[in-house]
Amino acid sequence: MIKVGIVGGTGYTGVELLRLLAAHPEAELTAITSRKEDGMPVADMFPSLRGHVSLAFSAPEKARLNECDVVFFATPHGVAMAQAPELLSAGVRIIDLAADFRLKDTATFEKWYGMPHSCPEILKEAVYGLPEINRDAIRNARVVGLPGCYPTSMQLGLAPLLAQGKALVNESTLIADCKSGVSGAGRKAEIGTLLAEASDNFKAYGVKGHRHLPETTQGLEAIAGRPIGLTFVPHLVPMIRGIHSTLYARILPESRDIDFQALYEDYYRNEGFVDVMPKGSHPETRSVRASNMLRIAVHRPENGDLLVILVVEDNLVKGAAGQGVQCMNIMFGLDEKLGLKQVPILP
Amino acid sequence: MIKVGIVGGTGYTGVELLRLLAAHPEAELTAITSRKEDGMPVADMFPSLRGHVSLAFSAPEKARLNECDVVFFATPHGVAMAQAPELLSAGVRIIDLAADFRLKDTATFEKWYGMPHSCPEILKEAVYGLPEINRDAIRNARVVGLPGCYPTSMQLGLAPLLAQGKALVNESTLIADCKSGVSGAGRKAEIGTLLAEASDNFKAYGVKGHRHLPETTQGLEAIAGRPIGLTFVPHLVPMIRGIHSTLYARILPESRDIDFQALYEDYYRNEGFVDVMPKGSHPETRSVRASNMLRIAVHRPENGDLLVILVVEDNLVKGAAGQGVQCMNIMFGLDEKLGLKQVPILP
Amino acid sequence: MIKVGIVGGTGYTGVELLRLLAAHPEAELTAITSRKEDGMPVADMFPSLRGHVSLAFSAPEKARLNECDVVFFATPHGVAMAQAPELLSAGVRIIDLAADFRLKDTATFEKWYGMPHSCPEILKEAVYGLPEINRDAIRNARVVGLPGCYPTSMQLGLAPLLAQGKALVNESTLIADCKSGVSGAGRKAEIGTLLAEASDNFKAYGVKGHRHLPETTQGLEAIAGRPIGLTFVPHLVPMIRGIHSTLYARILPESRDIDFQALYEDYYRNEGFVDVMPKGSHPETRSVRASNMLRIAVHRPENGDLLVILVVEDNLVKGAAGQGVQCMNIMFGLDEKLGLKQVPILP
């Protein structure tokens, strides 16, 4: 059994980790920290876990994280990098759900997250936790920086196009029109995501600039091996879970005869958590609700020169906690799907 | 034109007052206070008011409330009673949407609201602003304490039964099973009413005790002229606006032949904002959405001895701001329906 | 492996059965019928099942249900009783999610369901599938009639009170104020449950009379061994899944010293799917979402003589498909929790 610790388990990605790990046959939850809730049984805060999780929150200094095999950070940005050096010295591996180990360039990190990076040398060895792209590197990683929820959908949605030897689409005019449920904003007391504000309502936000843009650009450029240009427009959907990314790419004249449906199916043929749907499909976010699956549909309206790629994922699972468990499985040599076989909840 | 001031216009009852007063033909909005938003145009915070309200928030001390004819308090409990003496000396009339002038007994007030009452002598003259019950007193009131949202629905739902010379039902075993949309919790940054917490979910709360119980009991006893016993169980509904109260009263053996449908229709025959629906109706909250109407249906399942009274209202209109405007119309000798003729929004 | 057939798998209880059985380690889904969708892969209709269910719908006559060990009917009322005789002769056991085998009195059945009962002799041997009450009878049943969703919550919520040797509460004035998500209305093309009609809205329905009343009364009288009187008022909540029943029972004078919290805890001490929550709790429907758990809280406001029992369940799981799988486990001698250990989905 893998001994697992969680730092910061009171948010949505934290409780989702708890849900997944409580049912994982090879993981043993040994510590979960929260300074504020020290001593409170986890199931008192989240009654959904009654009978499934008997652990109580403990203050960080009591948590004996050093004895874990792996520690997940489901914390605000900045926490993981502060604790990483000590844990690594103790031989503990780290999976960070926040942004501390996503951006390779510390200047970019500082610009978007407003804090200096405290351990650039660890950042250098950290692996970006997108298994479909980085599986081999994840296997031996000591530190995994999990992708953001939007970036997961954008990168997996565009990778088959960009991972080819030469450009098939105009790679400098990519557009990602993304829509997310409100759990993506976290379990934070804020007016903007109150039910009375956000339900029966729809809006864009962050059009000027969003932290997930540099992360996604970095990832796409790594996939393509070439510079890319992306415009990213996020929107808030009145629902709890789910991301739907609508991606637009202009086909180059010389690529007009490519069968893009086949290209996508080939690219993901051996992936357990990416489902390329039949031609003409319109994937729904609920078709992946509470599961680690991501579904993609490839459209080319009127057989013209614009590709429209539809991608859905559960932002808390494939976009966060589930992807973390998938990485953990890889890091510890387990079946990648272990503990992640839940059937999506519909209706 | 009546010169109207609003203290505390950044919450849901405040913005609803703004919506109603902006379209009121005899009201002139002259001041709206918010210390925190001093100088900010109201329509910057609430873009729905662009083109309808040109006023900016001003700090209380700059607001010249003394020059108003009437001031509404859409504030937390305790604010109105602090400012009431000065305004009254200046000849300004007061309509309080909070609880400062609801409970006649100061000990009860202090028990439920956790603060001493600072002006019990003003409390004595304050009128409880339920026009269907207290219309005459409201006309000349200097201070009106508006009912809470739940109490409005419970009192208007039970009044026809209790207002008779003798008891028709067992008045000591009344039950009110009430359901409210989340705007009733106010525009406050709180985790419990986030969309991700409160949508696709239903629960009771405050079963042990809720502030609206003593207020309702006081009101019902005033109507009946006798002691009554009420159990009140509030629930949170995943919707924005609306209260549905399901009221249970056990018919006394000697009253079994009464035509309760007729009793209700008679009682409310001349009321413009209470609609007794045809027999067998199931009123929906959306049938009063954004309007000052309250609808009632009277049921007697299997013609037995239990009356089931269904009541719907918009908690922000008839349960708060609309009732306030209705009182204002009465206080200033206007047509009671002025500015309150909006057709409910459906769907 | 138990060979399982499903008749009528295109509704909500059908797809929920599929979700549960697809992950059940001892069940093998061998046939699922739908005349209309004959030949269509189940996962084409419900993409959430892609990769989990490879079966296609087949017309009833092709389905070889006779070779199953057990057949679930997730059909409109009347279908199961038409097919029961043939299946039983073939040695197939039956679990009906509709109402054909719930009501013991055929006249009552005919009154509420508007059709004659075609096999009263089978009805006689049929067992009411509420394991916490009828576990022993279920074990050997050839035919199980699963309770309705509301009746499950009402009966399990009141059973501890009524199952005592003598009356503890006034058993003729019980009230059940119940609230259900819209999936309870089924996957049927109807205007009343469109999102544009039912969301941001709340209403009661069926106050005059609802089919679940005679069923619940029959069940409660069986538990009590005495006649009981119940008023049942159902309401529609703008959410997908979940039932919240608020139950009211008047404590008899001689029972005022009973510790009802302890009474409930004792009664359900050994049950795996009933959770009596700590005193003062307000169970939320989402705390059981997509799981077979039912949670109960016992309240006694102001320590008076009215018990307020709060019950939550997922109407599609403990209120339908999950309860069916629980019964199947019992009927085939398996661990009662097999395939039913899912952690509820929160948020």
Place this chain on the structure above:
Amino acid sequence: MIKVGIVGGTGYTGVELLRLLAAHPEAELTAITSRKEDGMPVADMFPSLRGHVSLAFSAPEKARLNECDVVFFATPHGVAMAQAPELLSAGVRIIDLAADFRLKDTATFEKWYGMPHSCPEILKEAVYGLPEINRDAIRNARVVGLPGCYPTSMQLGLAPLLAQGKALVNESTLIADCKSGVSGAGRKAEIGTLLAEASDNFKAYGVKGHRHLPETTQGLEAIAGRPIGLTFVPHLVPMIRGIHSTLYARILPESRDIDFQALYEDYYRNEGFVDVMPKGSHPETRSVRASNMLRIAVHRPENGDLLVILVVEDNLVKGAAGQGVQCMNIMFGLDEKLGLKQVPILP
């Protein structure tokens, strides 16, 4: 008073027309037809109208539509063109909320709507009812074909760019990523828009082709006086009302110094129902809920060469019934805002 008839008042655009016309000071509702509901008071079907509309539905042949000044068709496609010739001969003017008089090319109409056009000569004189573009033609029109809900938002969102003497953006690669609440699908018994299907869910639909594409292209080309190329991807949002269109246009090199914010403000300077919001705004659909206002925000992320235009409207008001009333006001020489001054409902 203008005598107004409505054909087909049982859908969402019909009841919205009723809401608006009931409060219109110069309109007198004289007939509303529904064969199916002949004789039923309108307020029995829509209790929100109790006290506001006393009319009953009448069968078409009894409705004496010939005596109206204007008749609105809130019907399925094909109804208006069947009745238009007779009404026009009687001197009645027509405003059609369906598609009969939108597409100028009958072949295109037949392709997308699957029926021949029965009165091409009337189609020729019909005016496309988008006041901000066609105000003068509407004034004298006998027949107005109101734009679809999506086309209104796309055309008003792009018009300022296209209405210039020369192209400012690449006019052949326009993209409209649009999101609509479910009331856009109408008040029809369909599984896809049930609350249990469509809530807590998000998806695209009709990516292959949607009827609103040829209509919008026709409109944009009329505005530009040049051919344009548009990709339109509609999505379904789990909310009742509202459309949010996110429009993408690539700025031509020679136009990079244009102040697009100023261009939009200038273009709509005198419009009462189009609000160009301050730079950096993210308009919300609820900011126009239940009102005839349409709001636009102009973005240019990172000051690059992609314009991102955000547009919100209430699909039932500015996207249907409200625009119809606006046209009526113009046709009858009234103040264009008469009866359309409602403040949006927030929250």
